[in-house]
Amino acid sequence: MNNRVALVTDSTASIPVDVADKLGICVVQLELKLGELENDERRIPHPDLAQAMRDGVAVETSPPPPPAFFWNYTDAVSAGVESIVSVHISEGLSQTCDSARNAAAEINLPVYVVDSRLCGLGIGYPVIAAAEAAAAGAGTQGVLSVLDRRLRSTTQMIYVDTLEYLRRSGRVGRAQALLGSALSIKPVLVLREGVLEPMVKGRGPDRALKKAVRQAAQRAGNGPVDIGIEHFQYADRANEVAEQLRAAVPQARRVVIAETSAIIGAHAGPGALGLTVSPVV
Incomplete structure (x- = not known):
């Protein structure tokens, strides 16, 4: 896919894997700690998490570390895009945007880190719409415009x-x-x-x-x-x-x-x- 703009989001956006793959959306995983077990959130089964919470096991969440963003951004640079639009869970709920900004500062390409002010498919649908615009040939401002309209209406x-x-x-x-x-x-x-x-x-x-x-x-x-x-x-x-x-x-x-x-x-x-x-x- 020879898009001019790369779309990056995080795992809280709940974008189906097949949709992300088809549209070339990079999904960075947040991290979950369940008692002594710490891993990407996708690797901890939901039933285990729910039971642990009912049992009072300590549960902690953390944003992806900056290197997780850095390597995804580097892949986008290698693909020859003109910019990266990185859209994430509300800063009122997570420090994920901060981690993305720290990584963006190390990239020699415009990276637009967007606080969605939402979570779940509230992020997912706008990111999908933005990725569809990118796939149709939209440039940076076109993609950001689509994203902004969808985020504000959601x-x-x-x-x-x-x-x-x-x-x-x-x-x-x-x-x-x-x-x-x-x-x-x-x-x-x-x-x-x-x-x-x-x-x-x-x-x-x-x-x-x-x-x-x-x-x-x-x-x-x-x-x-x-x-x-x-x-x-x-x-x-x-x-x-x-x-x-x-x-x-x-x-x-x-x-x-x-x-x-x-x-x-x-x-x-x-x-x-x-x-x-x-x-x-």
């Missing part, structure tokens, strides 16, 4: 069964006010300005997720839209929500159901479910 919601795991990891953000709520109250959070804050809540998961589906339908607008449902050990519920979204958003162009990044699962906890609404603009 909404990322996260249902959590409990806020406890976000509290432990220090990512609870503006949802702090909900701590101490009755156990039956289930929150749906939204990433706004890169930080989690309350959006809706309901008594029990069914009511909370129905409210989230209504919010997703409102934010989808009337034009074509890409929908993502990501879950952490919650496949049955994810499929139910997908059916509700297909009915509520008939103009959906793509609907992806996927197991979320282990990094996101490590913060949101077992039973978490993410909804991405990304209008095609």
Whole structure:
């Protein structure tokens, strides 16, 4: 693929492997430490992670080290591109952008490190759109323009069964006010300005997720839209929500159901479910 612009992202973007390969998107892995075991997040099975979290095993996450970015950027330079666009998880949730910037400083080529202010397929869909533009021959500014439009139009919601795991990891953000709520109250959070804050809540998961589906339908607008449902050990519920979204958003162009990044699962906890609404603009 002789693109003028290389796209790099990280593993929290949840881009399917076949899609990344087809479009030439480089995916850099974040790292996960589970007790004494430390590895790329893709190498730690989700069921093992979920059980460890329930058992109270210490879980830590960390951004890719700068060399992981450096070698991917070097490969892009060798391919003869004119620039690199590197798009990553919100700086309000991770230091991944800092690691990318440190590596970019060592590269003799323009590298545009973009804080998506999102996570999951909230990053994935805009990066896919930008990579499609690059594959169609767009230059740096064209690719950045497509990316910016999609990032600004995308909404990322996260249902959590409990806020406890976000509290432990220090990512609870503006949802702090909900701590101490009755156990039956289930929150749906939204990433706004890169930080989690309350959006809706309901008594029990069914009511909370129905409210989230209504919010997703409102934010989808009337034009074509890409929908993502990501879950952490919650496949049955994810499929139910997908059916509700297909009915509520008939103009959906793509609907992806996927197991979320282990990094996101490590913060949101077992039973978490993410909804991405990304209008095609």
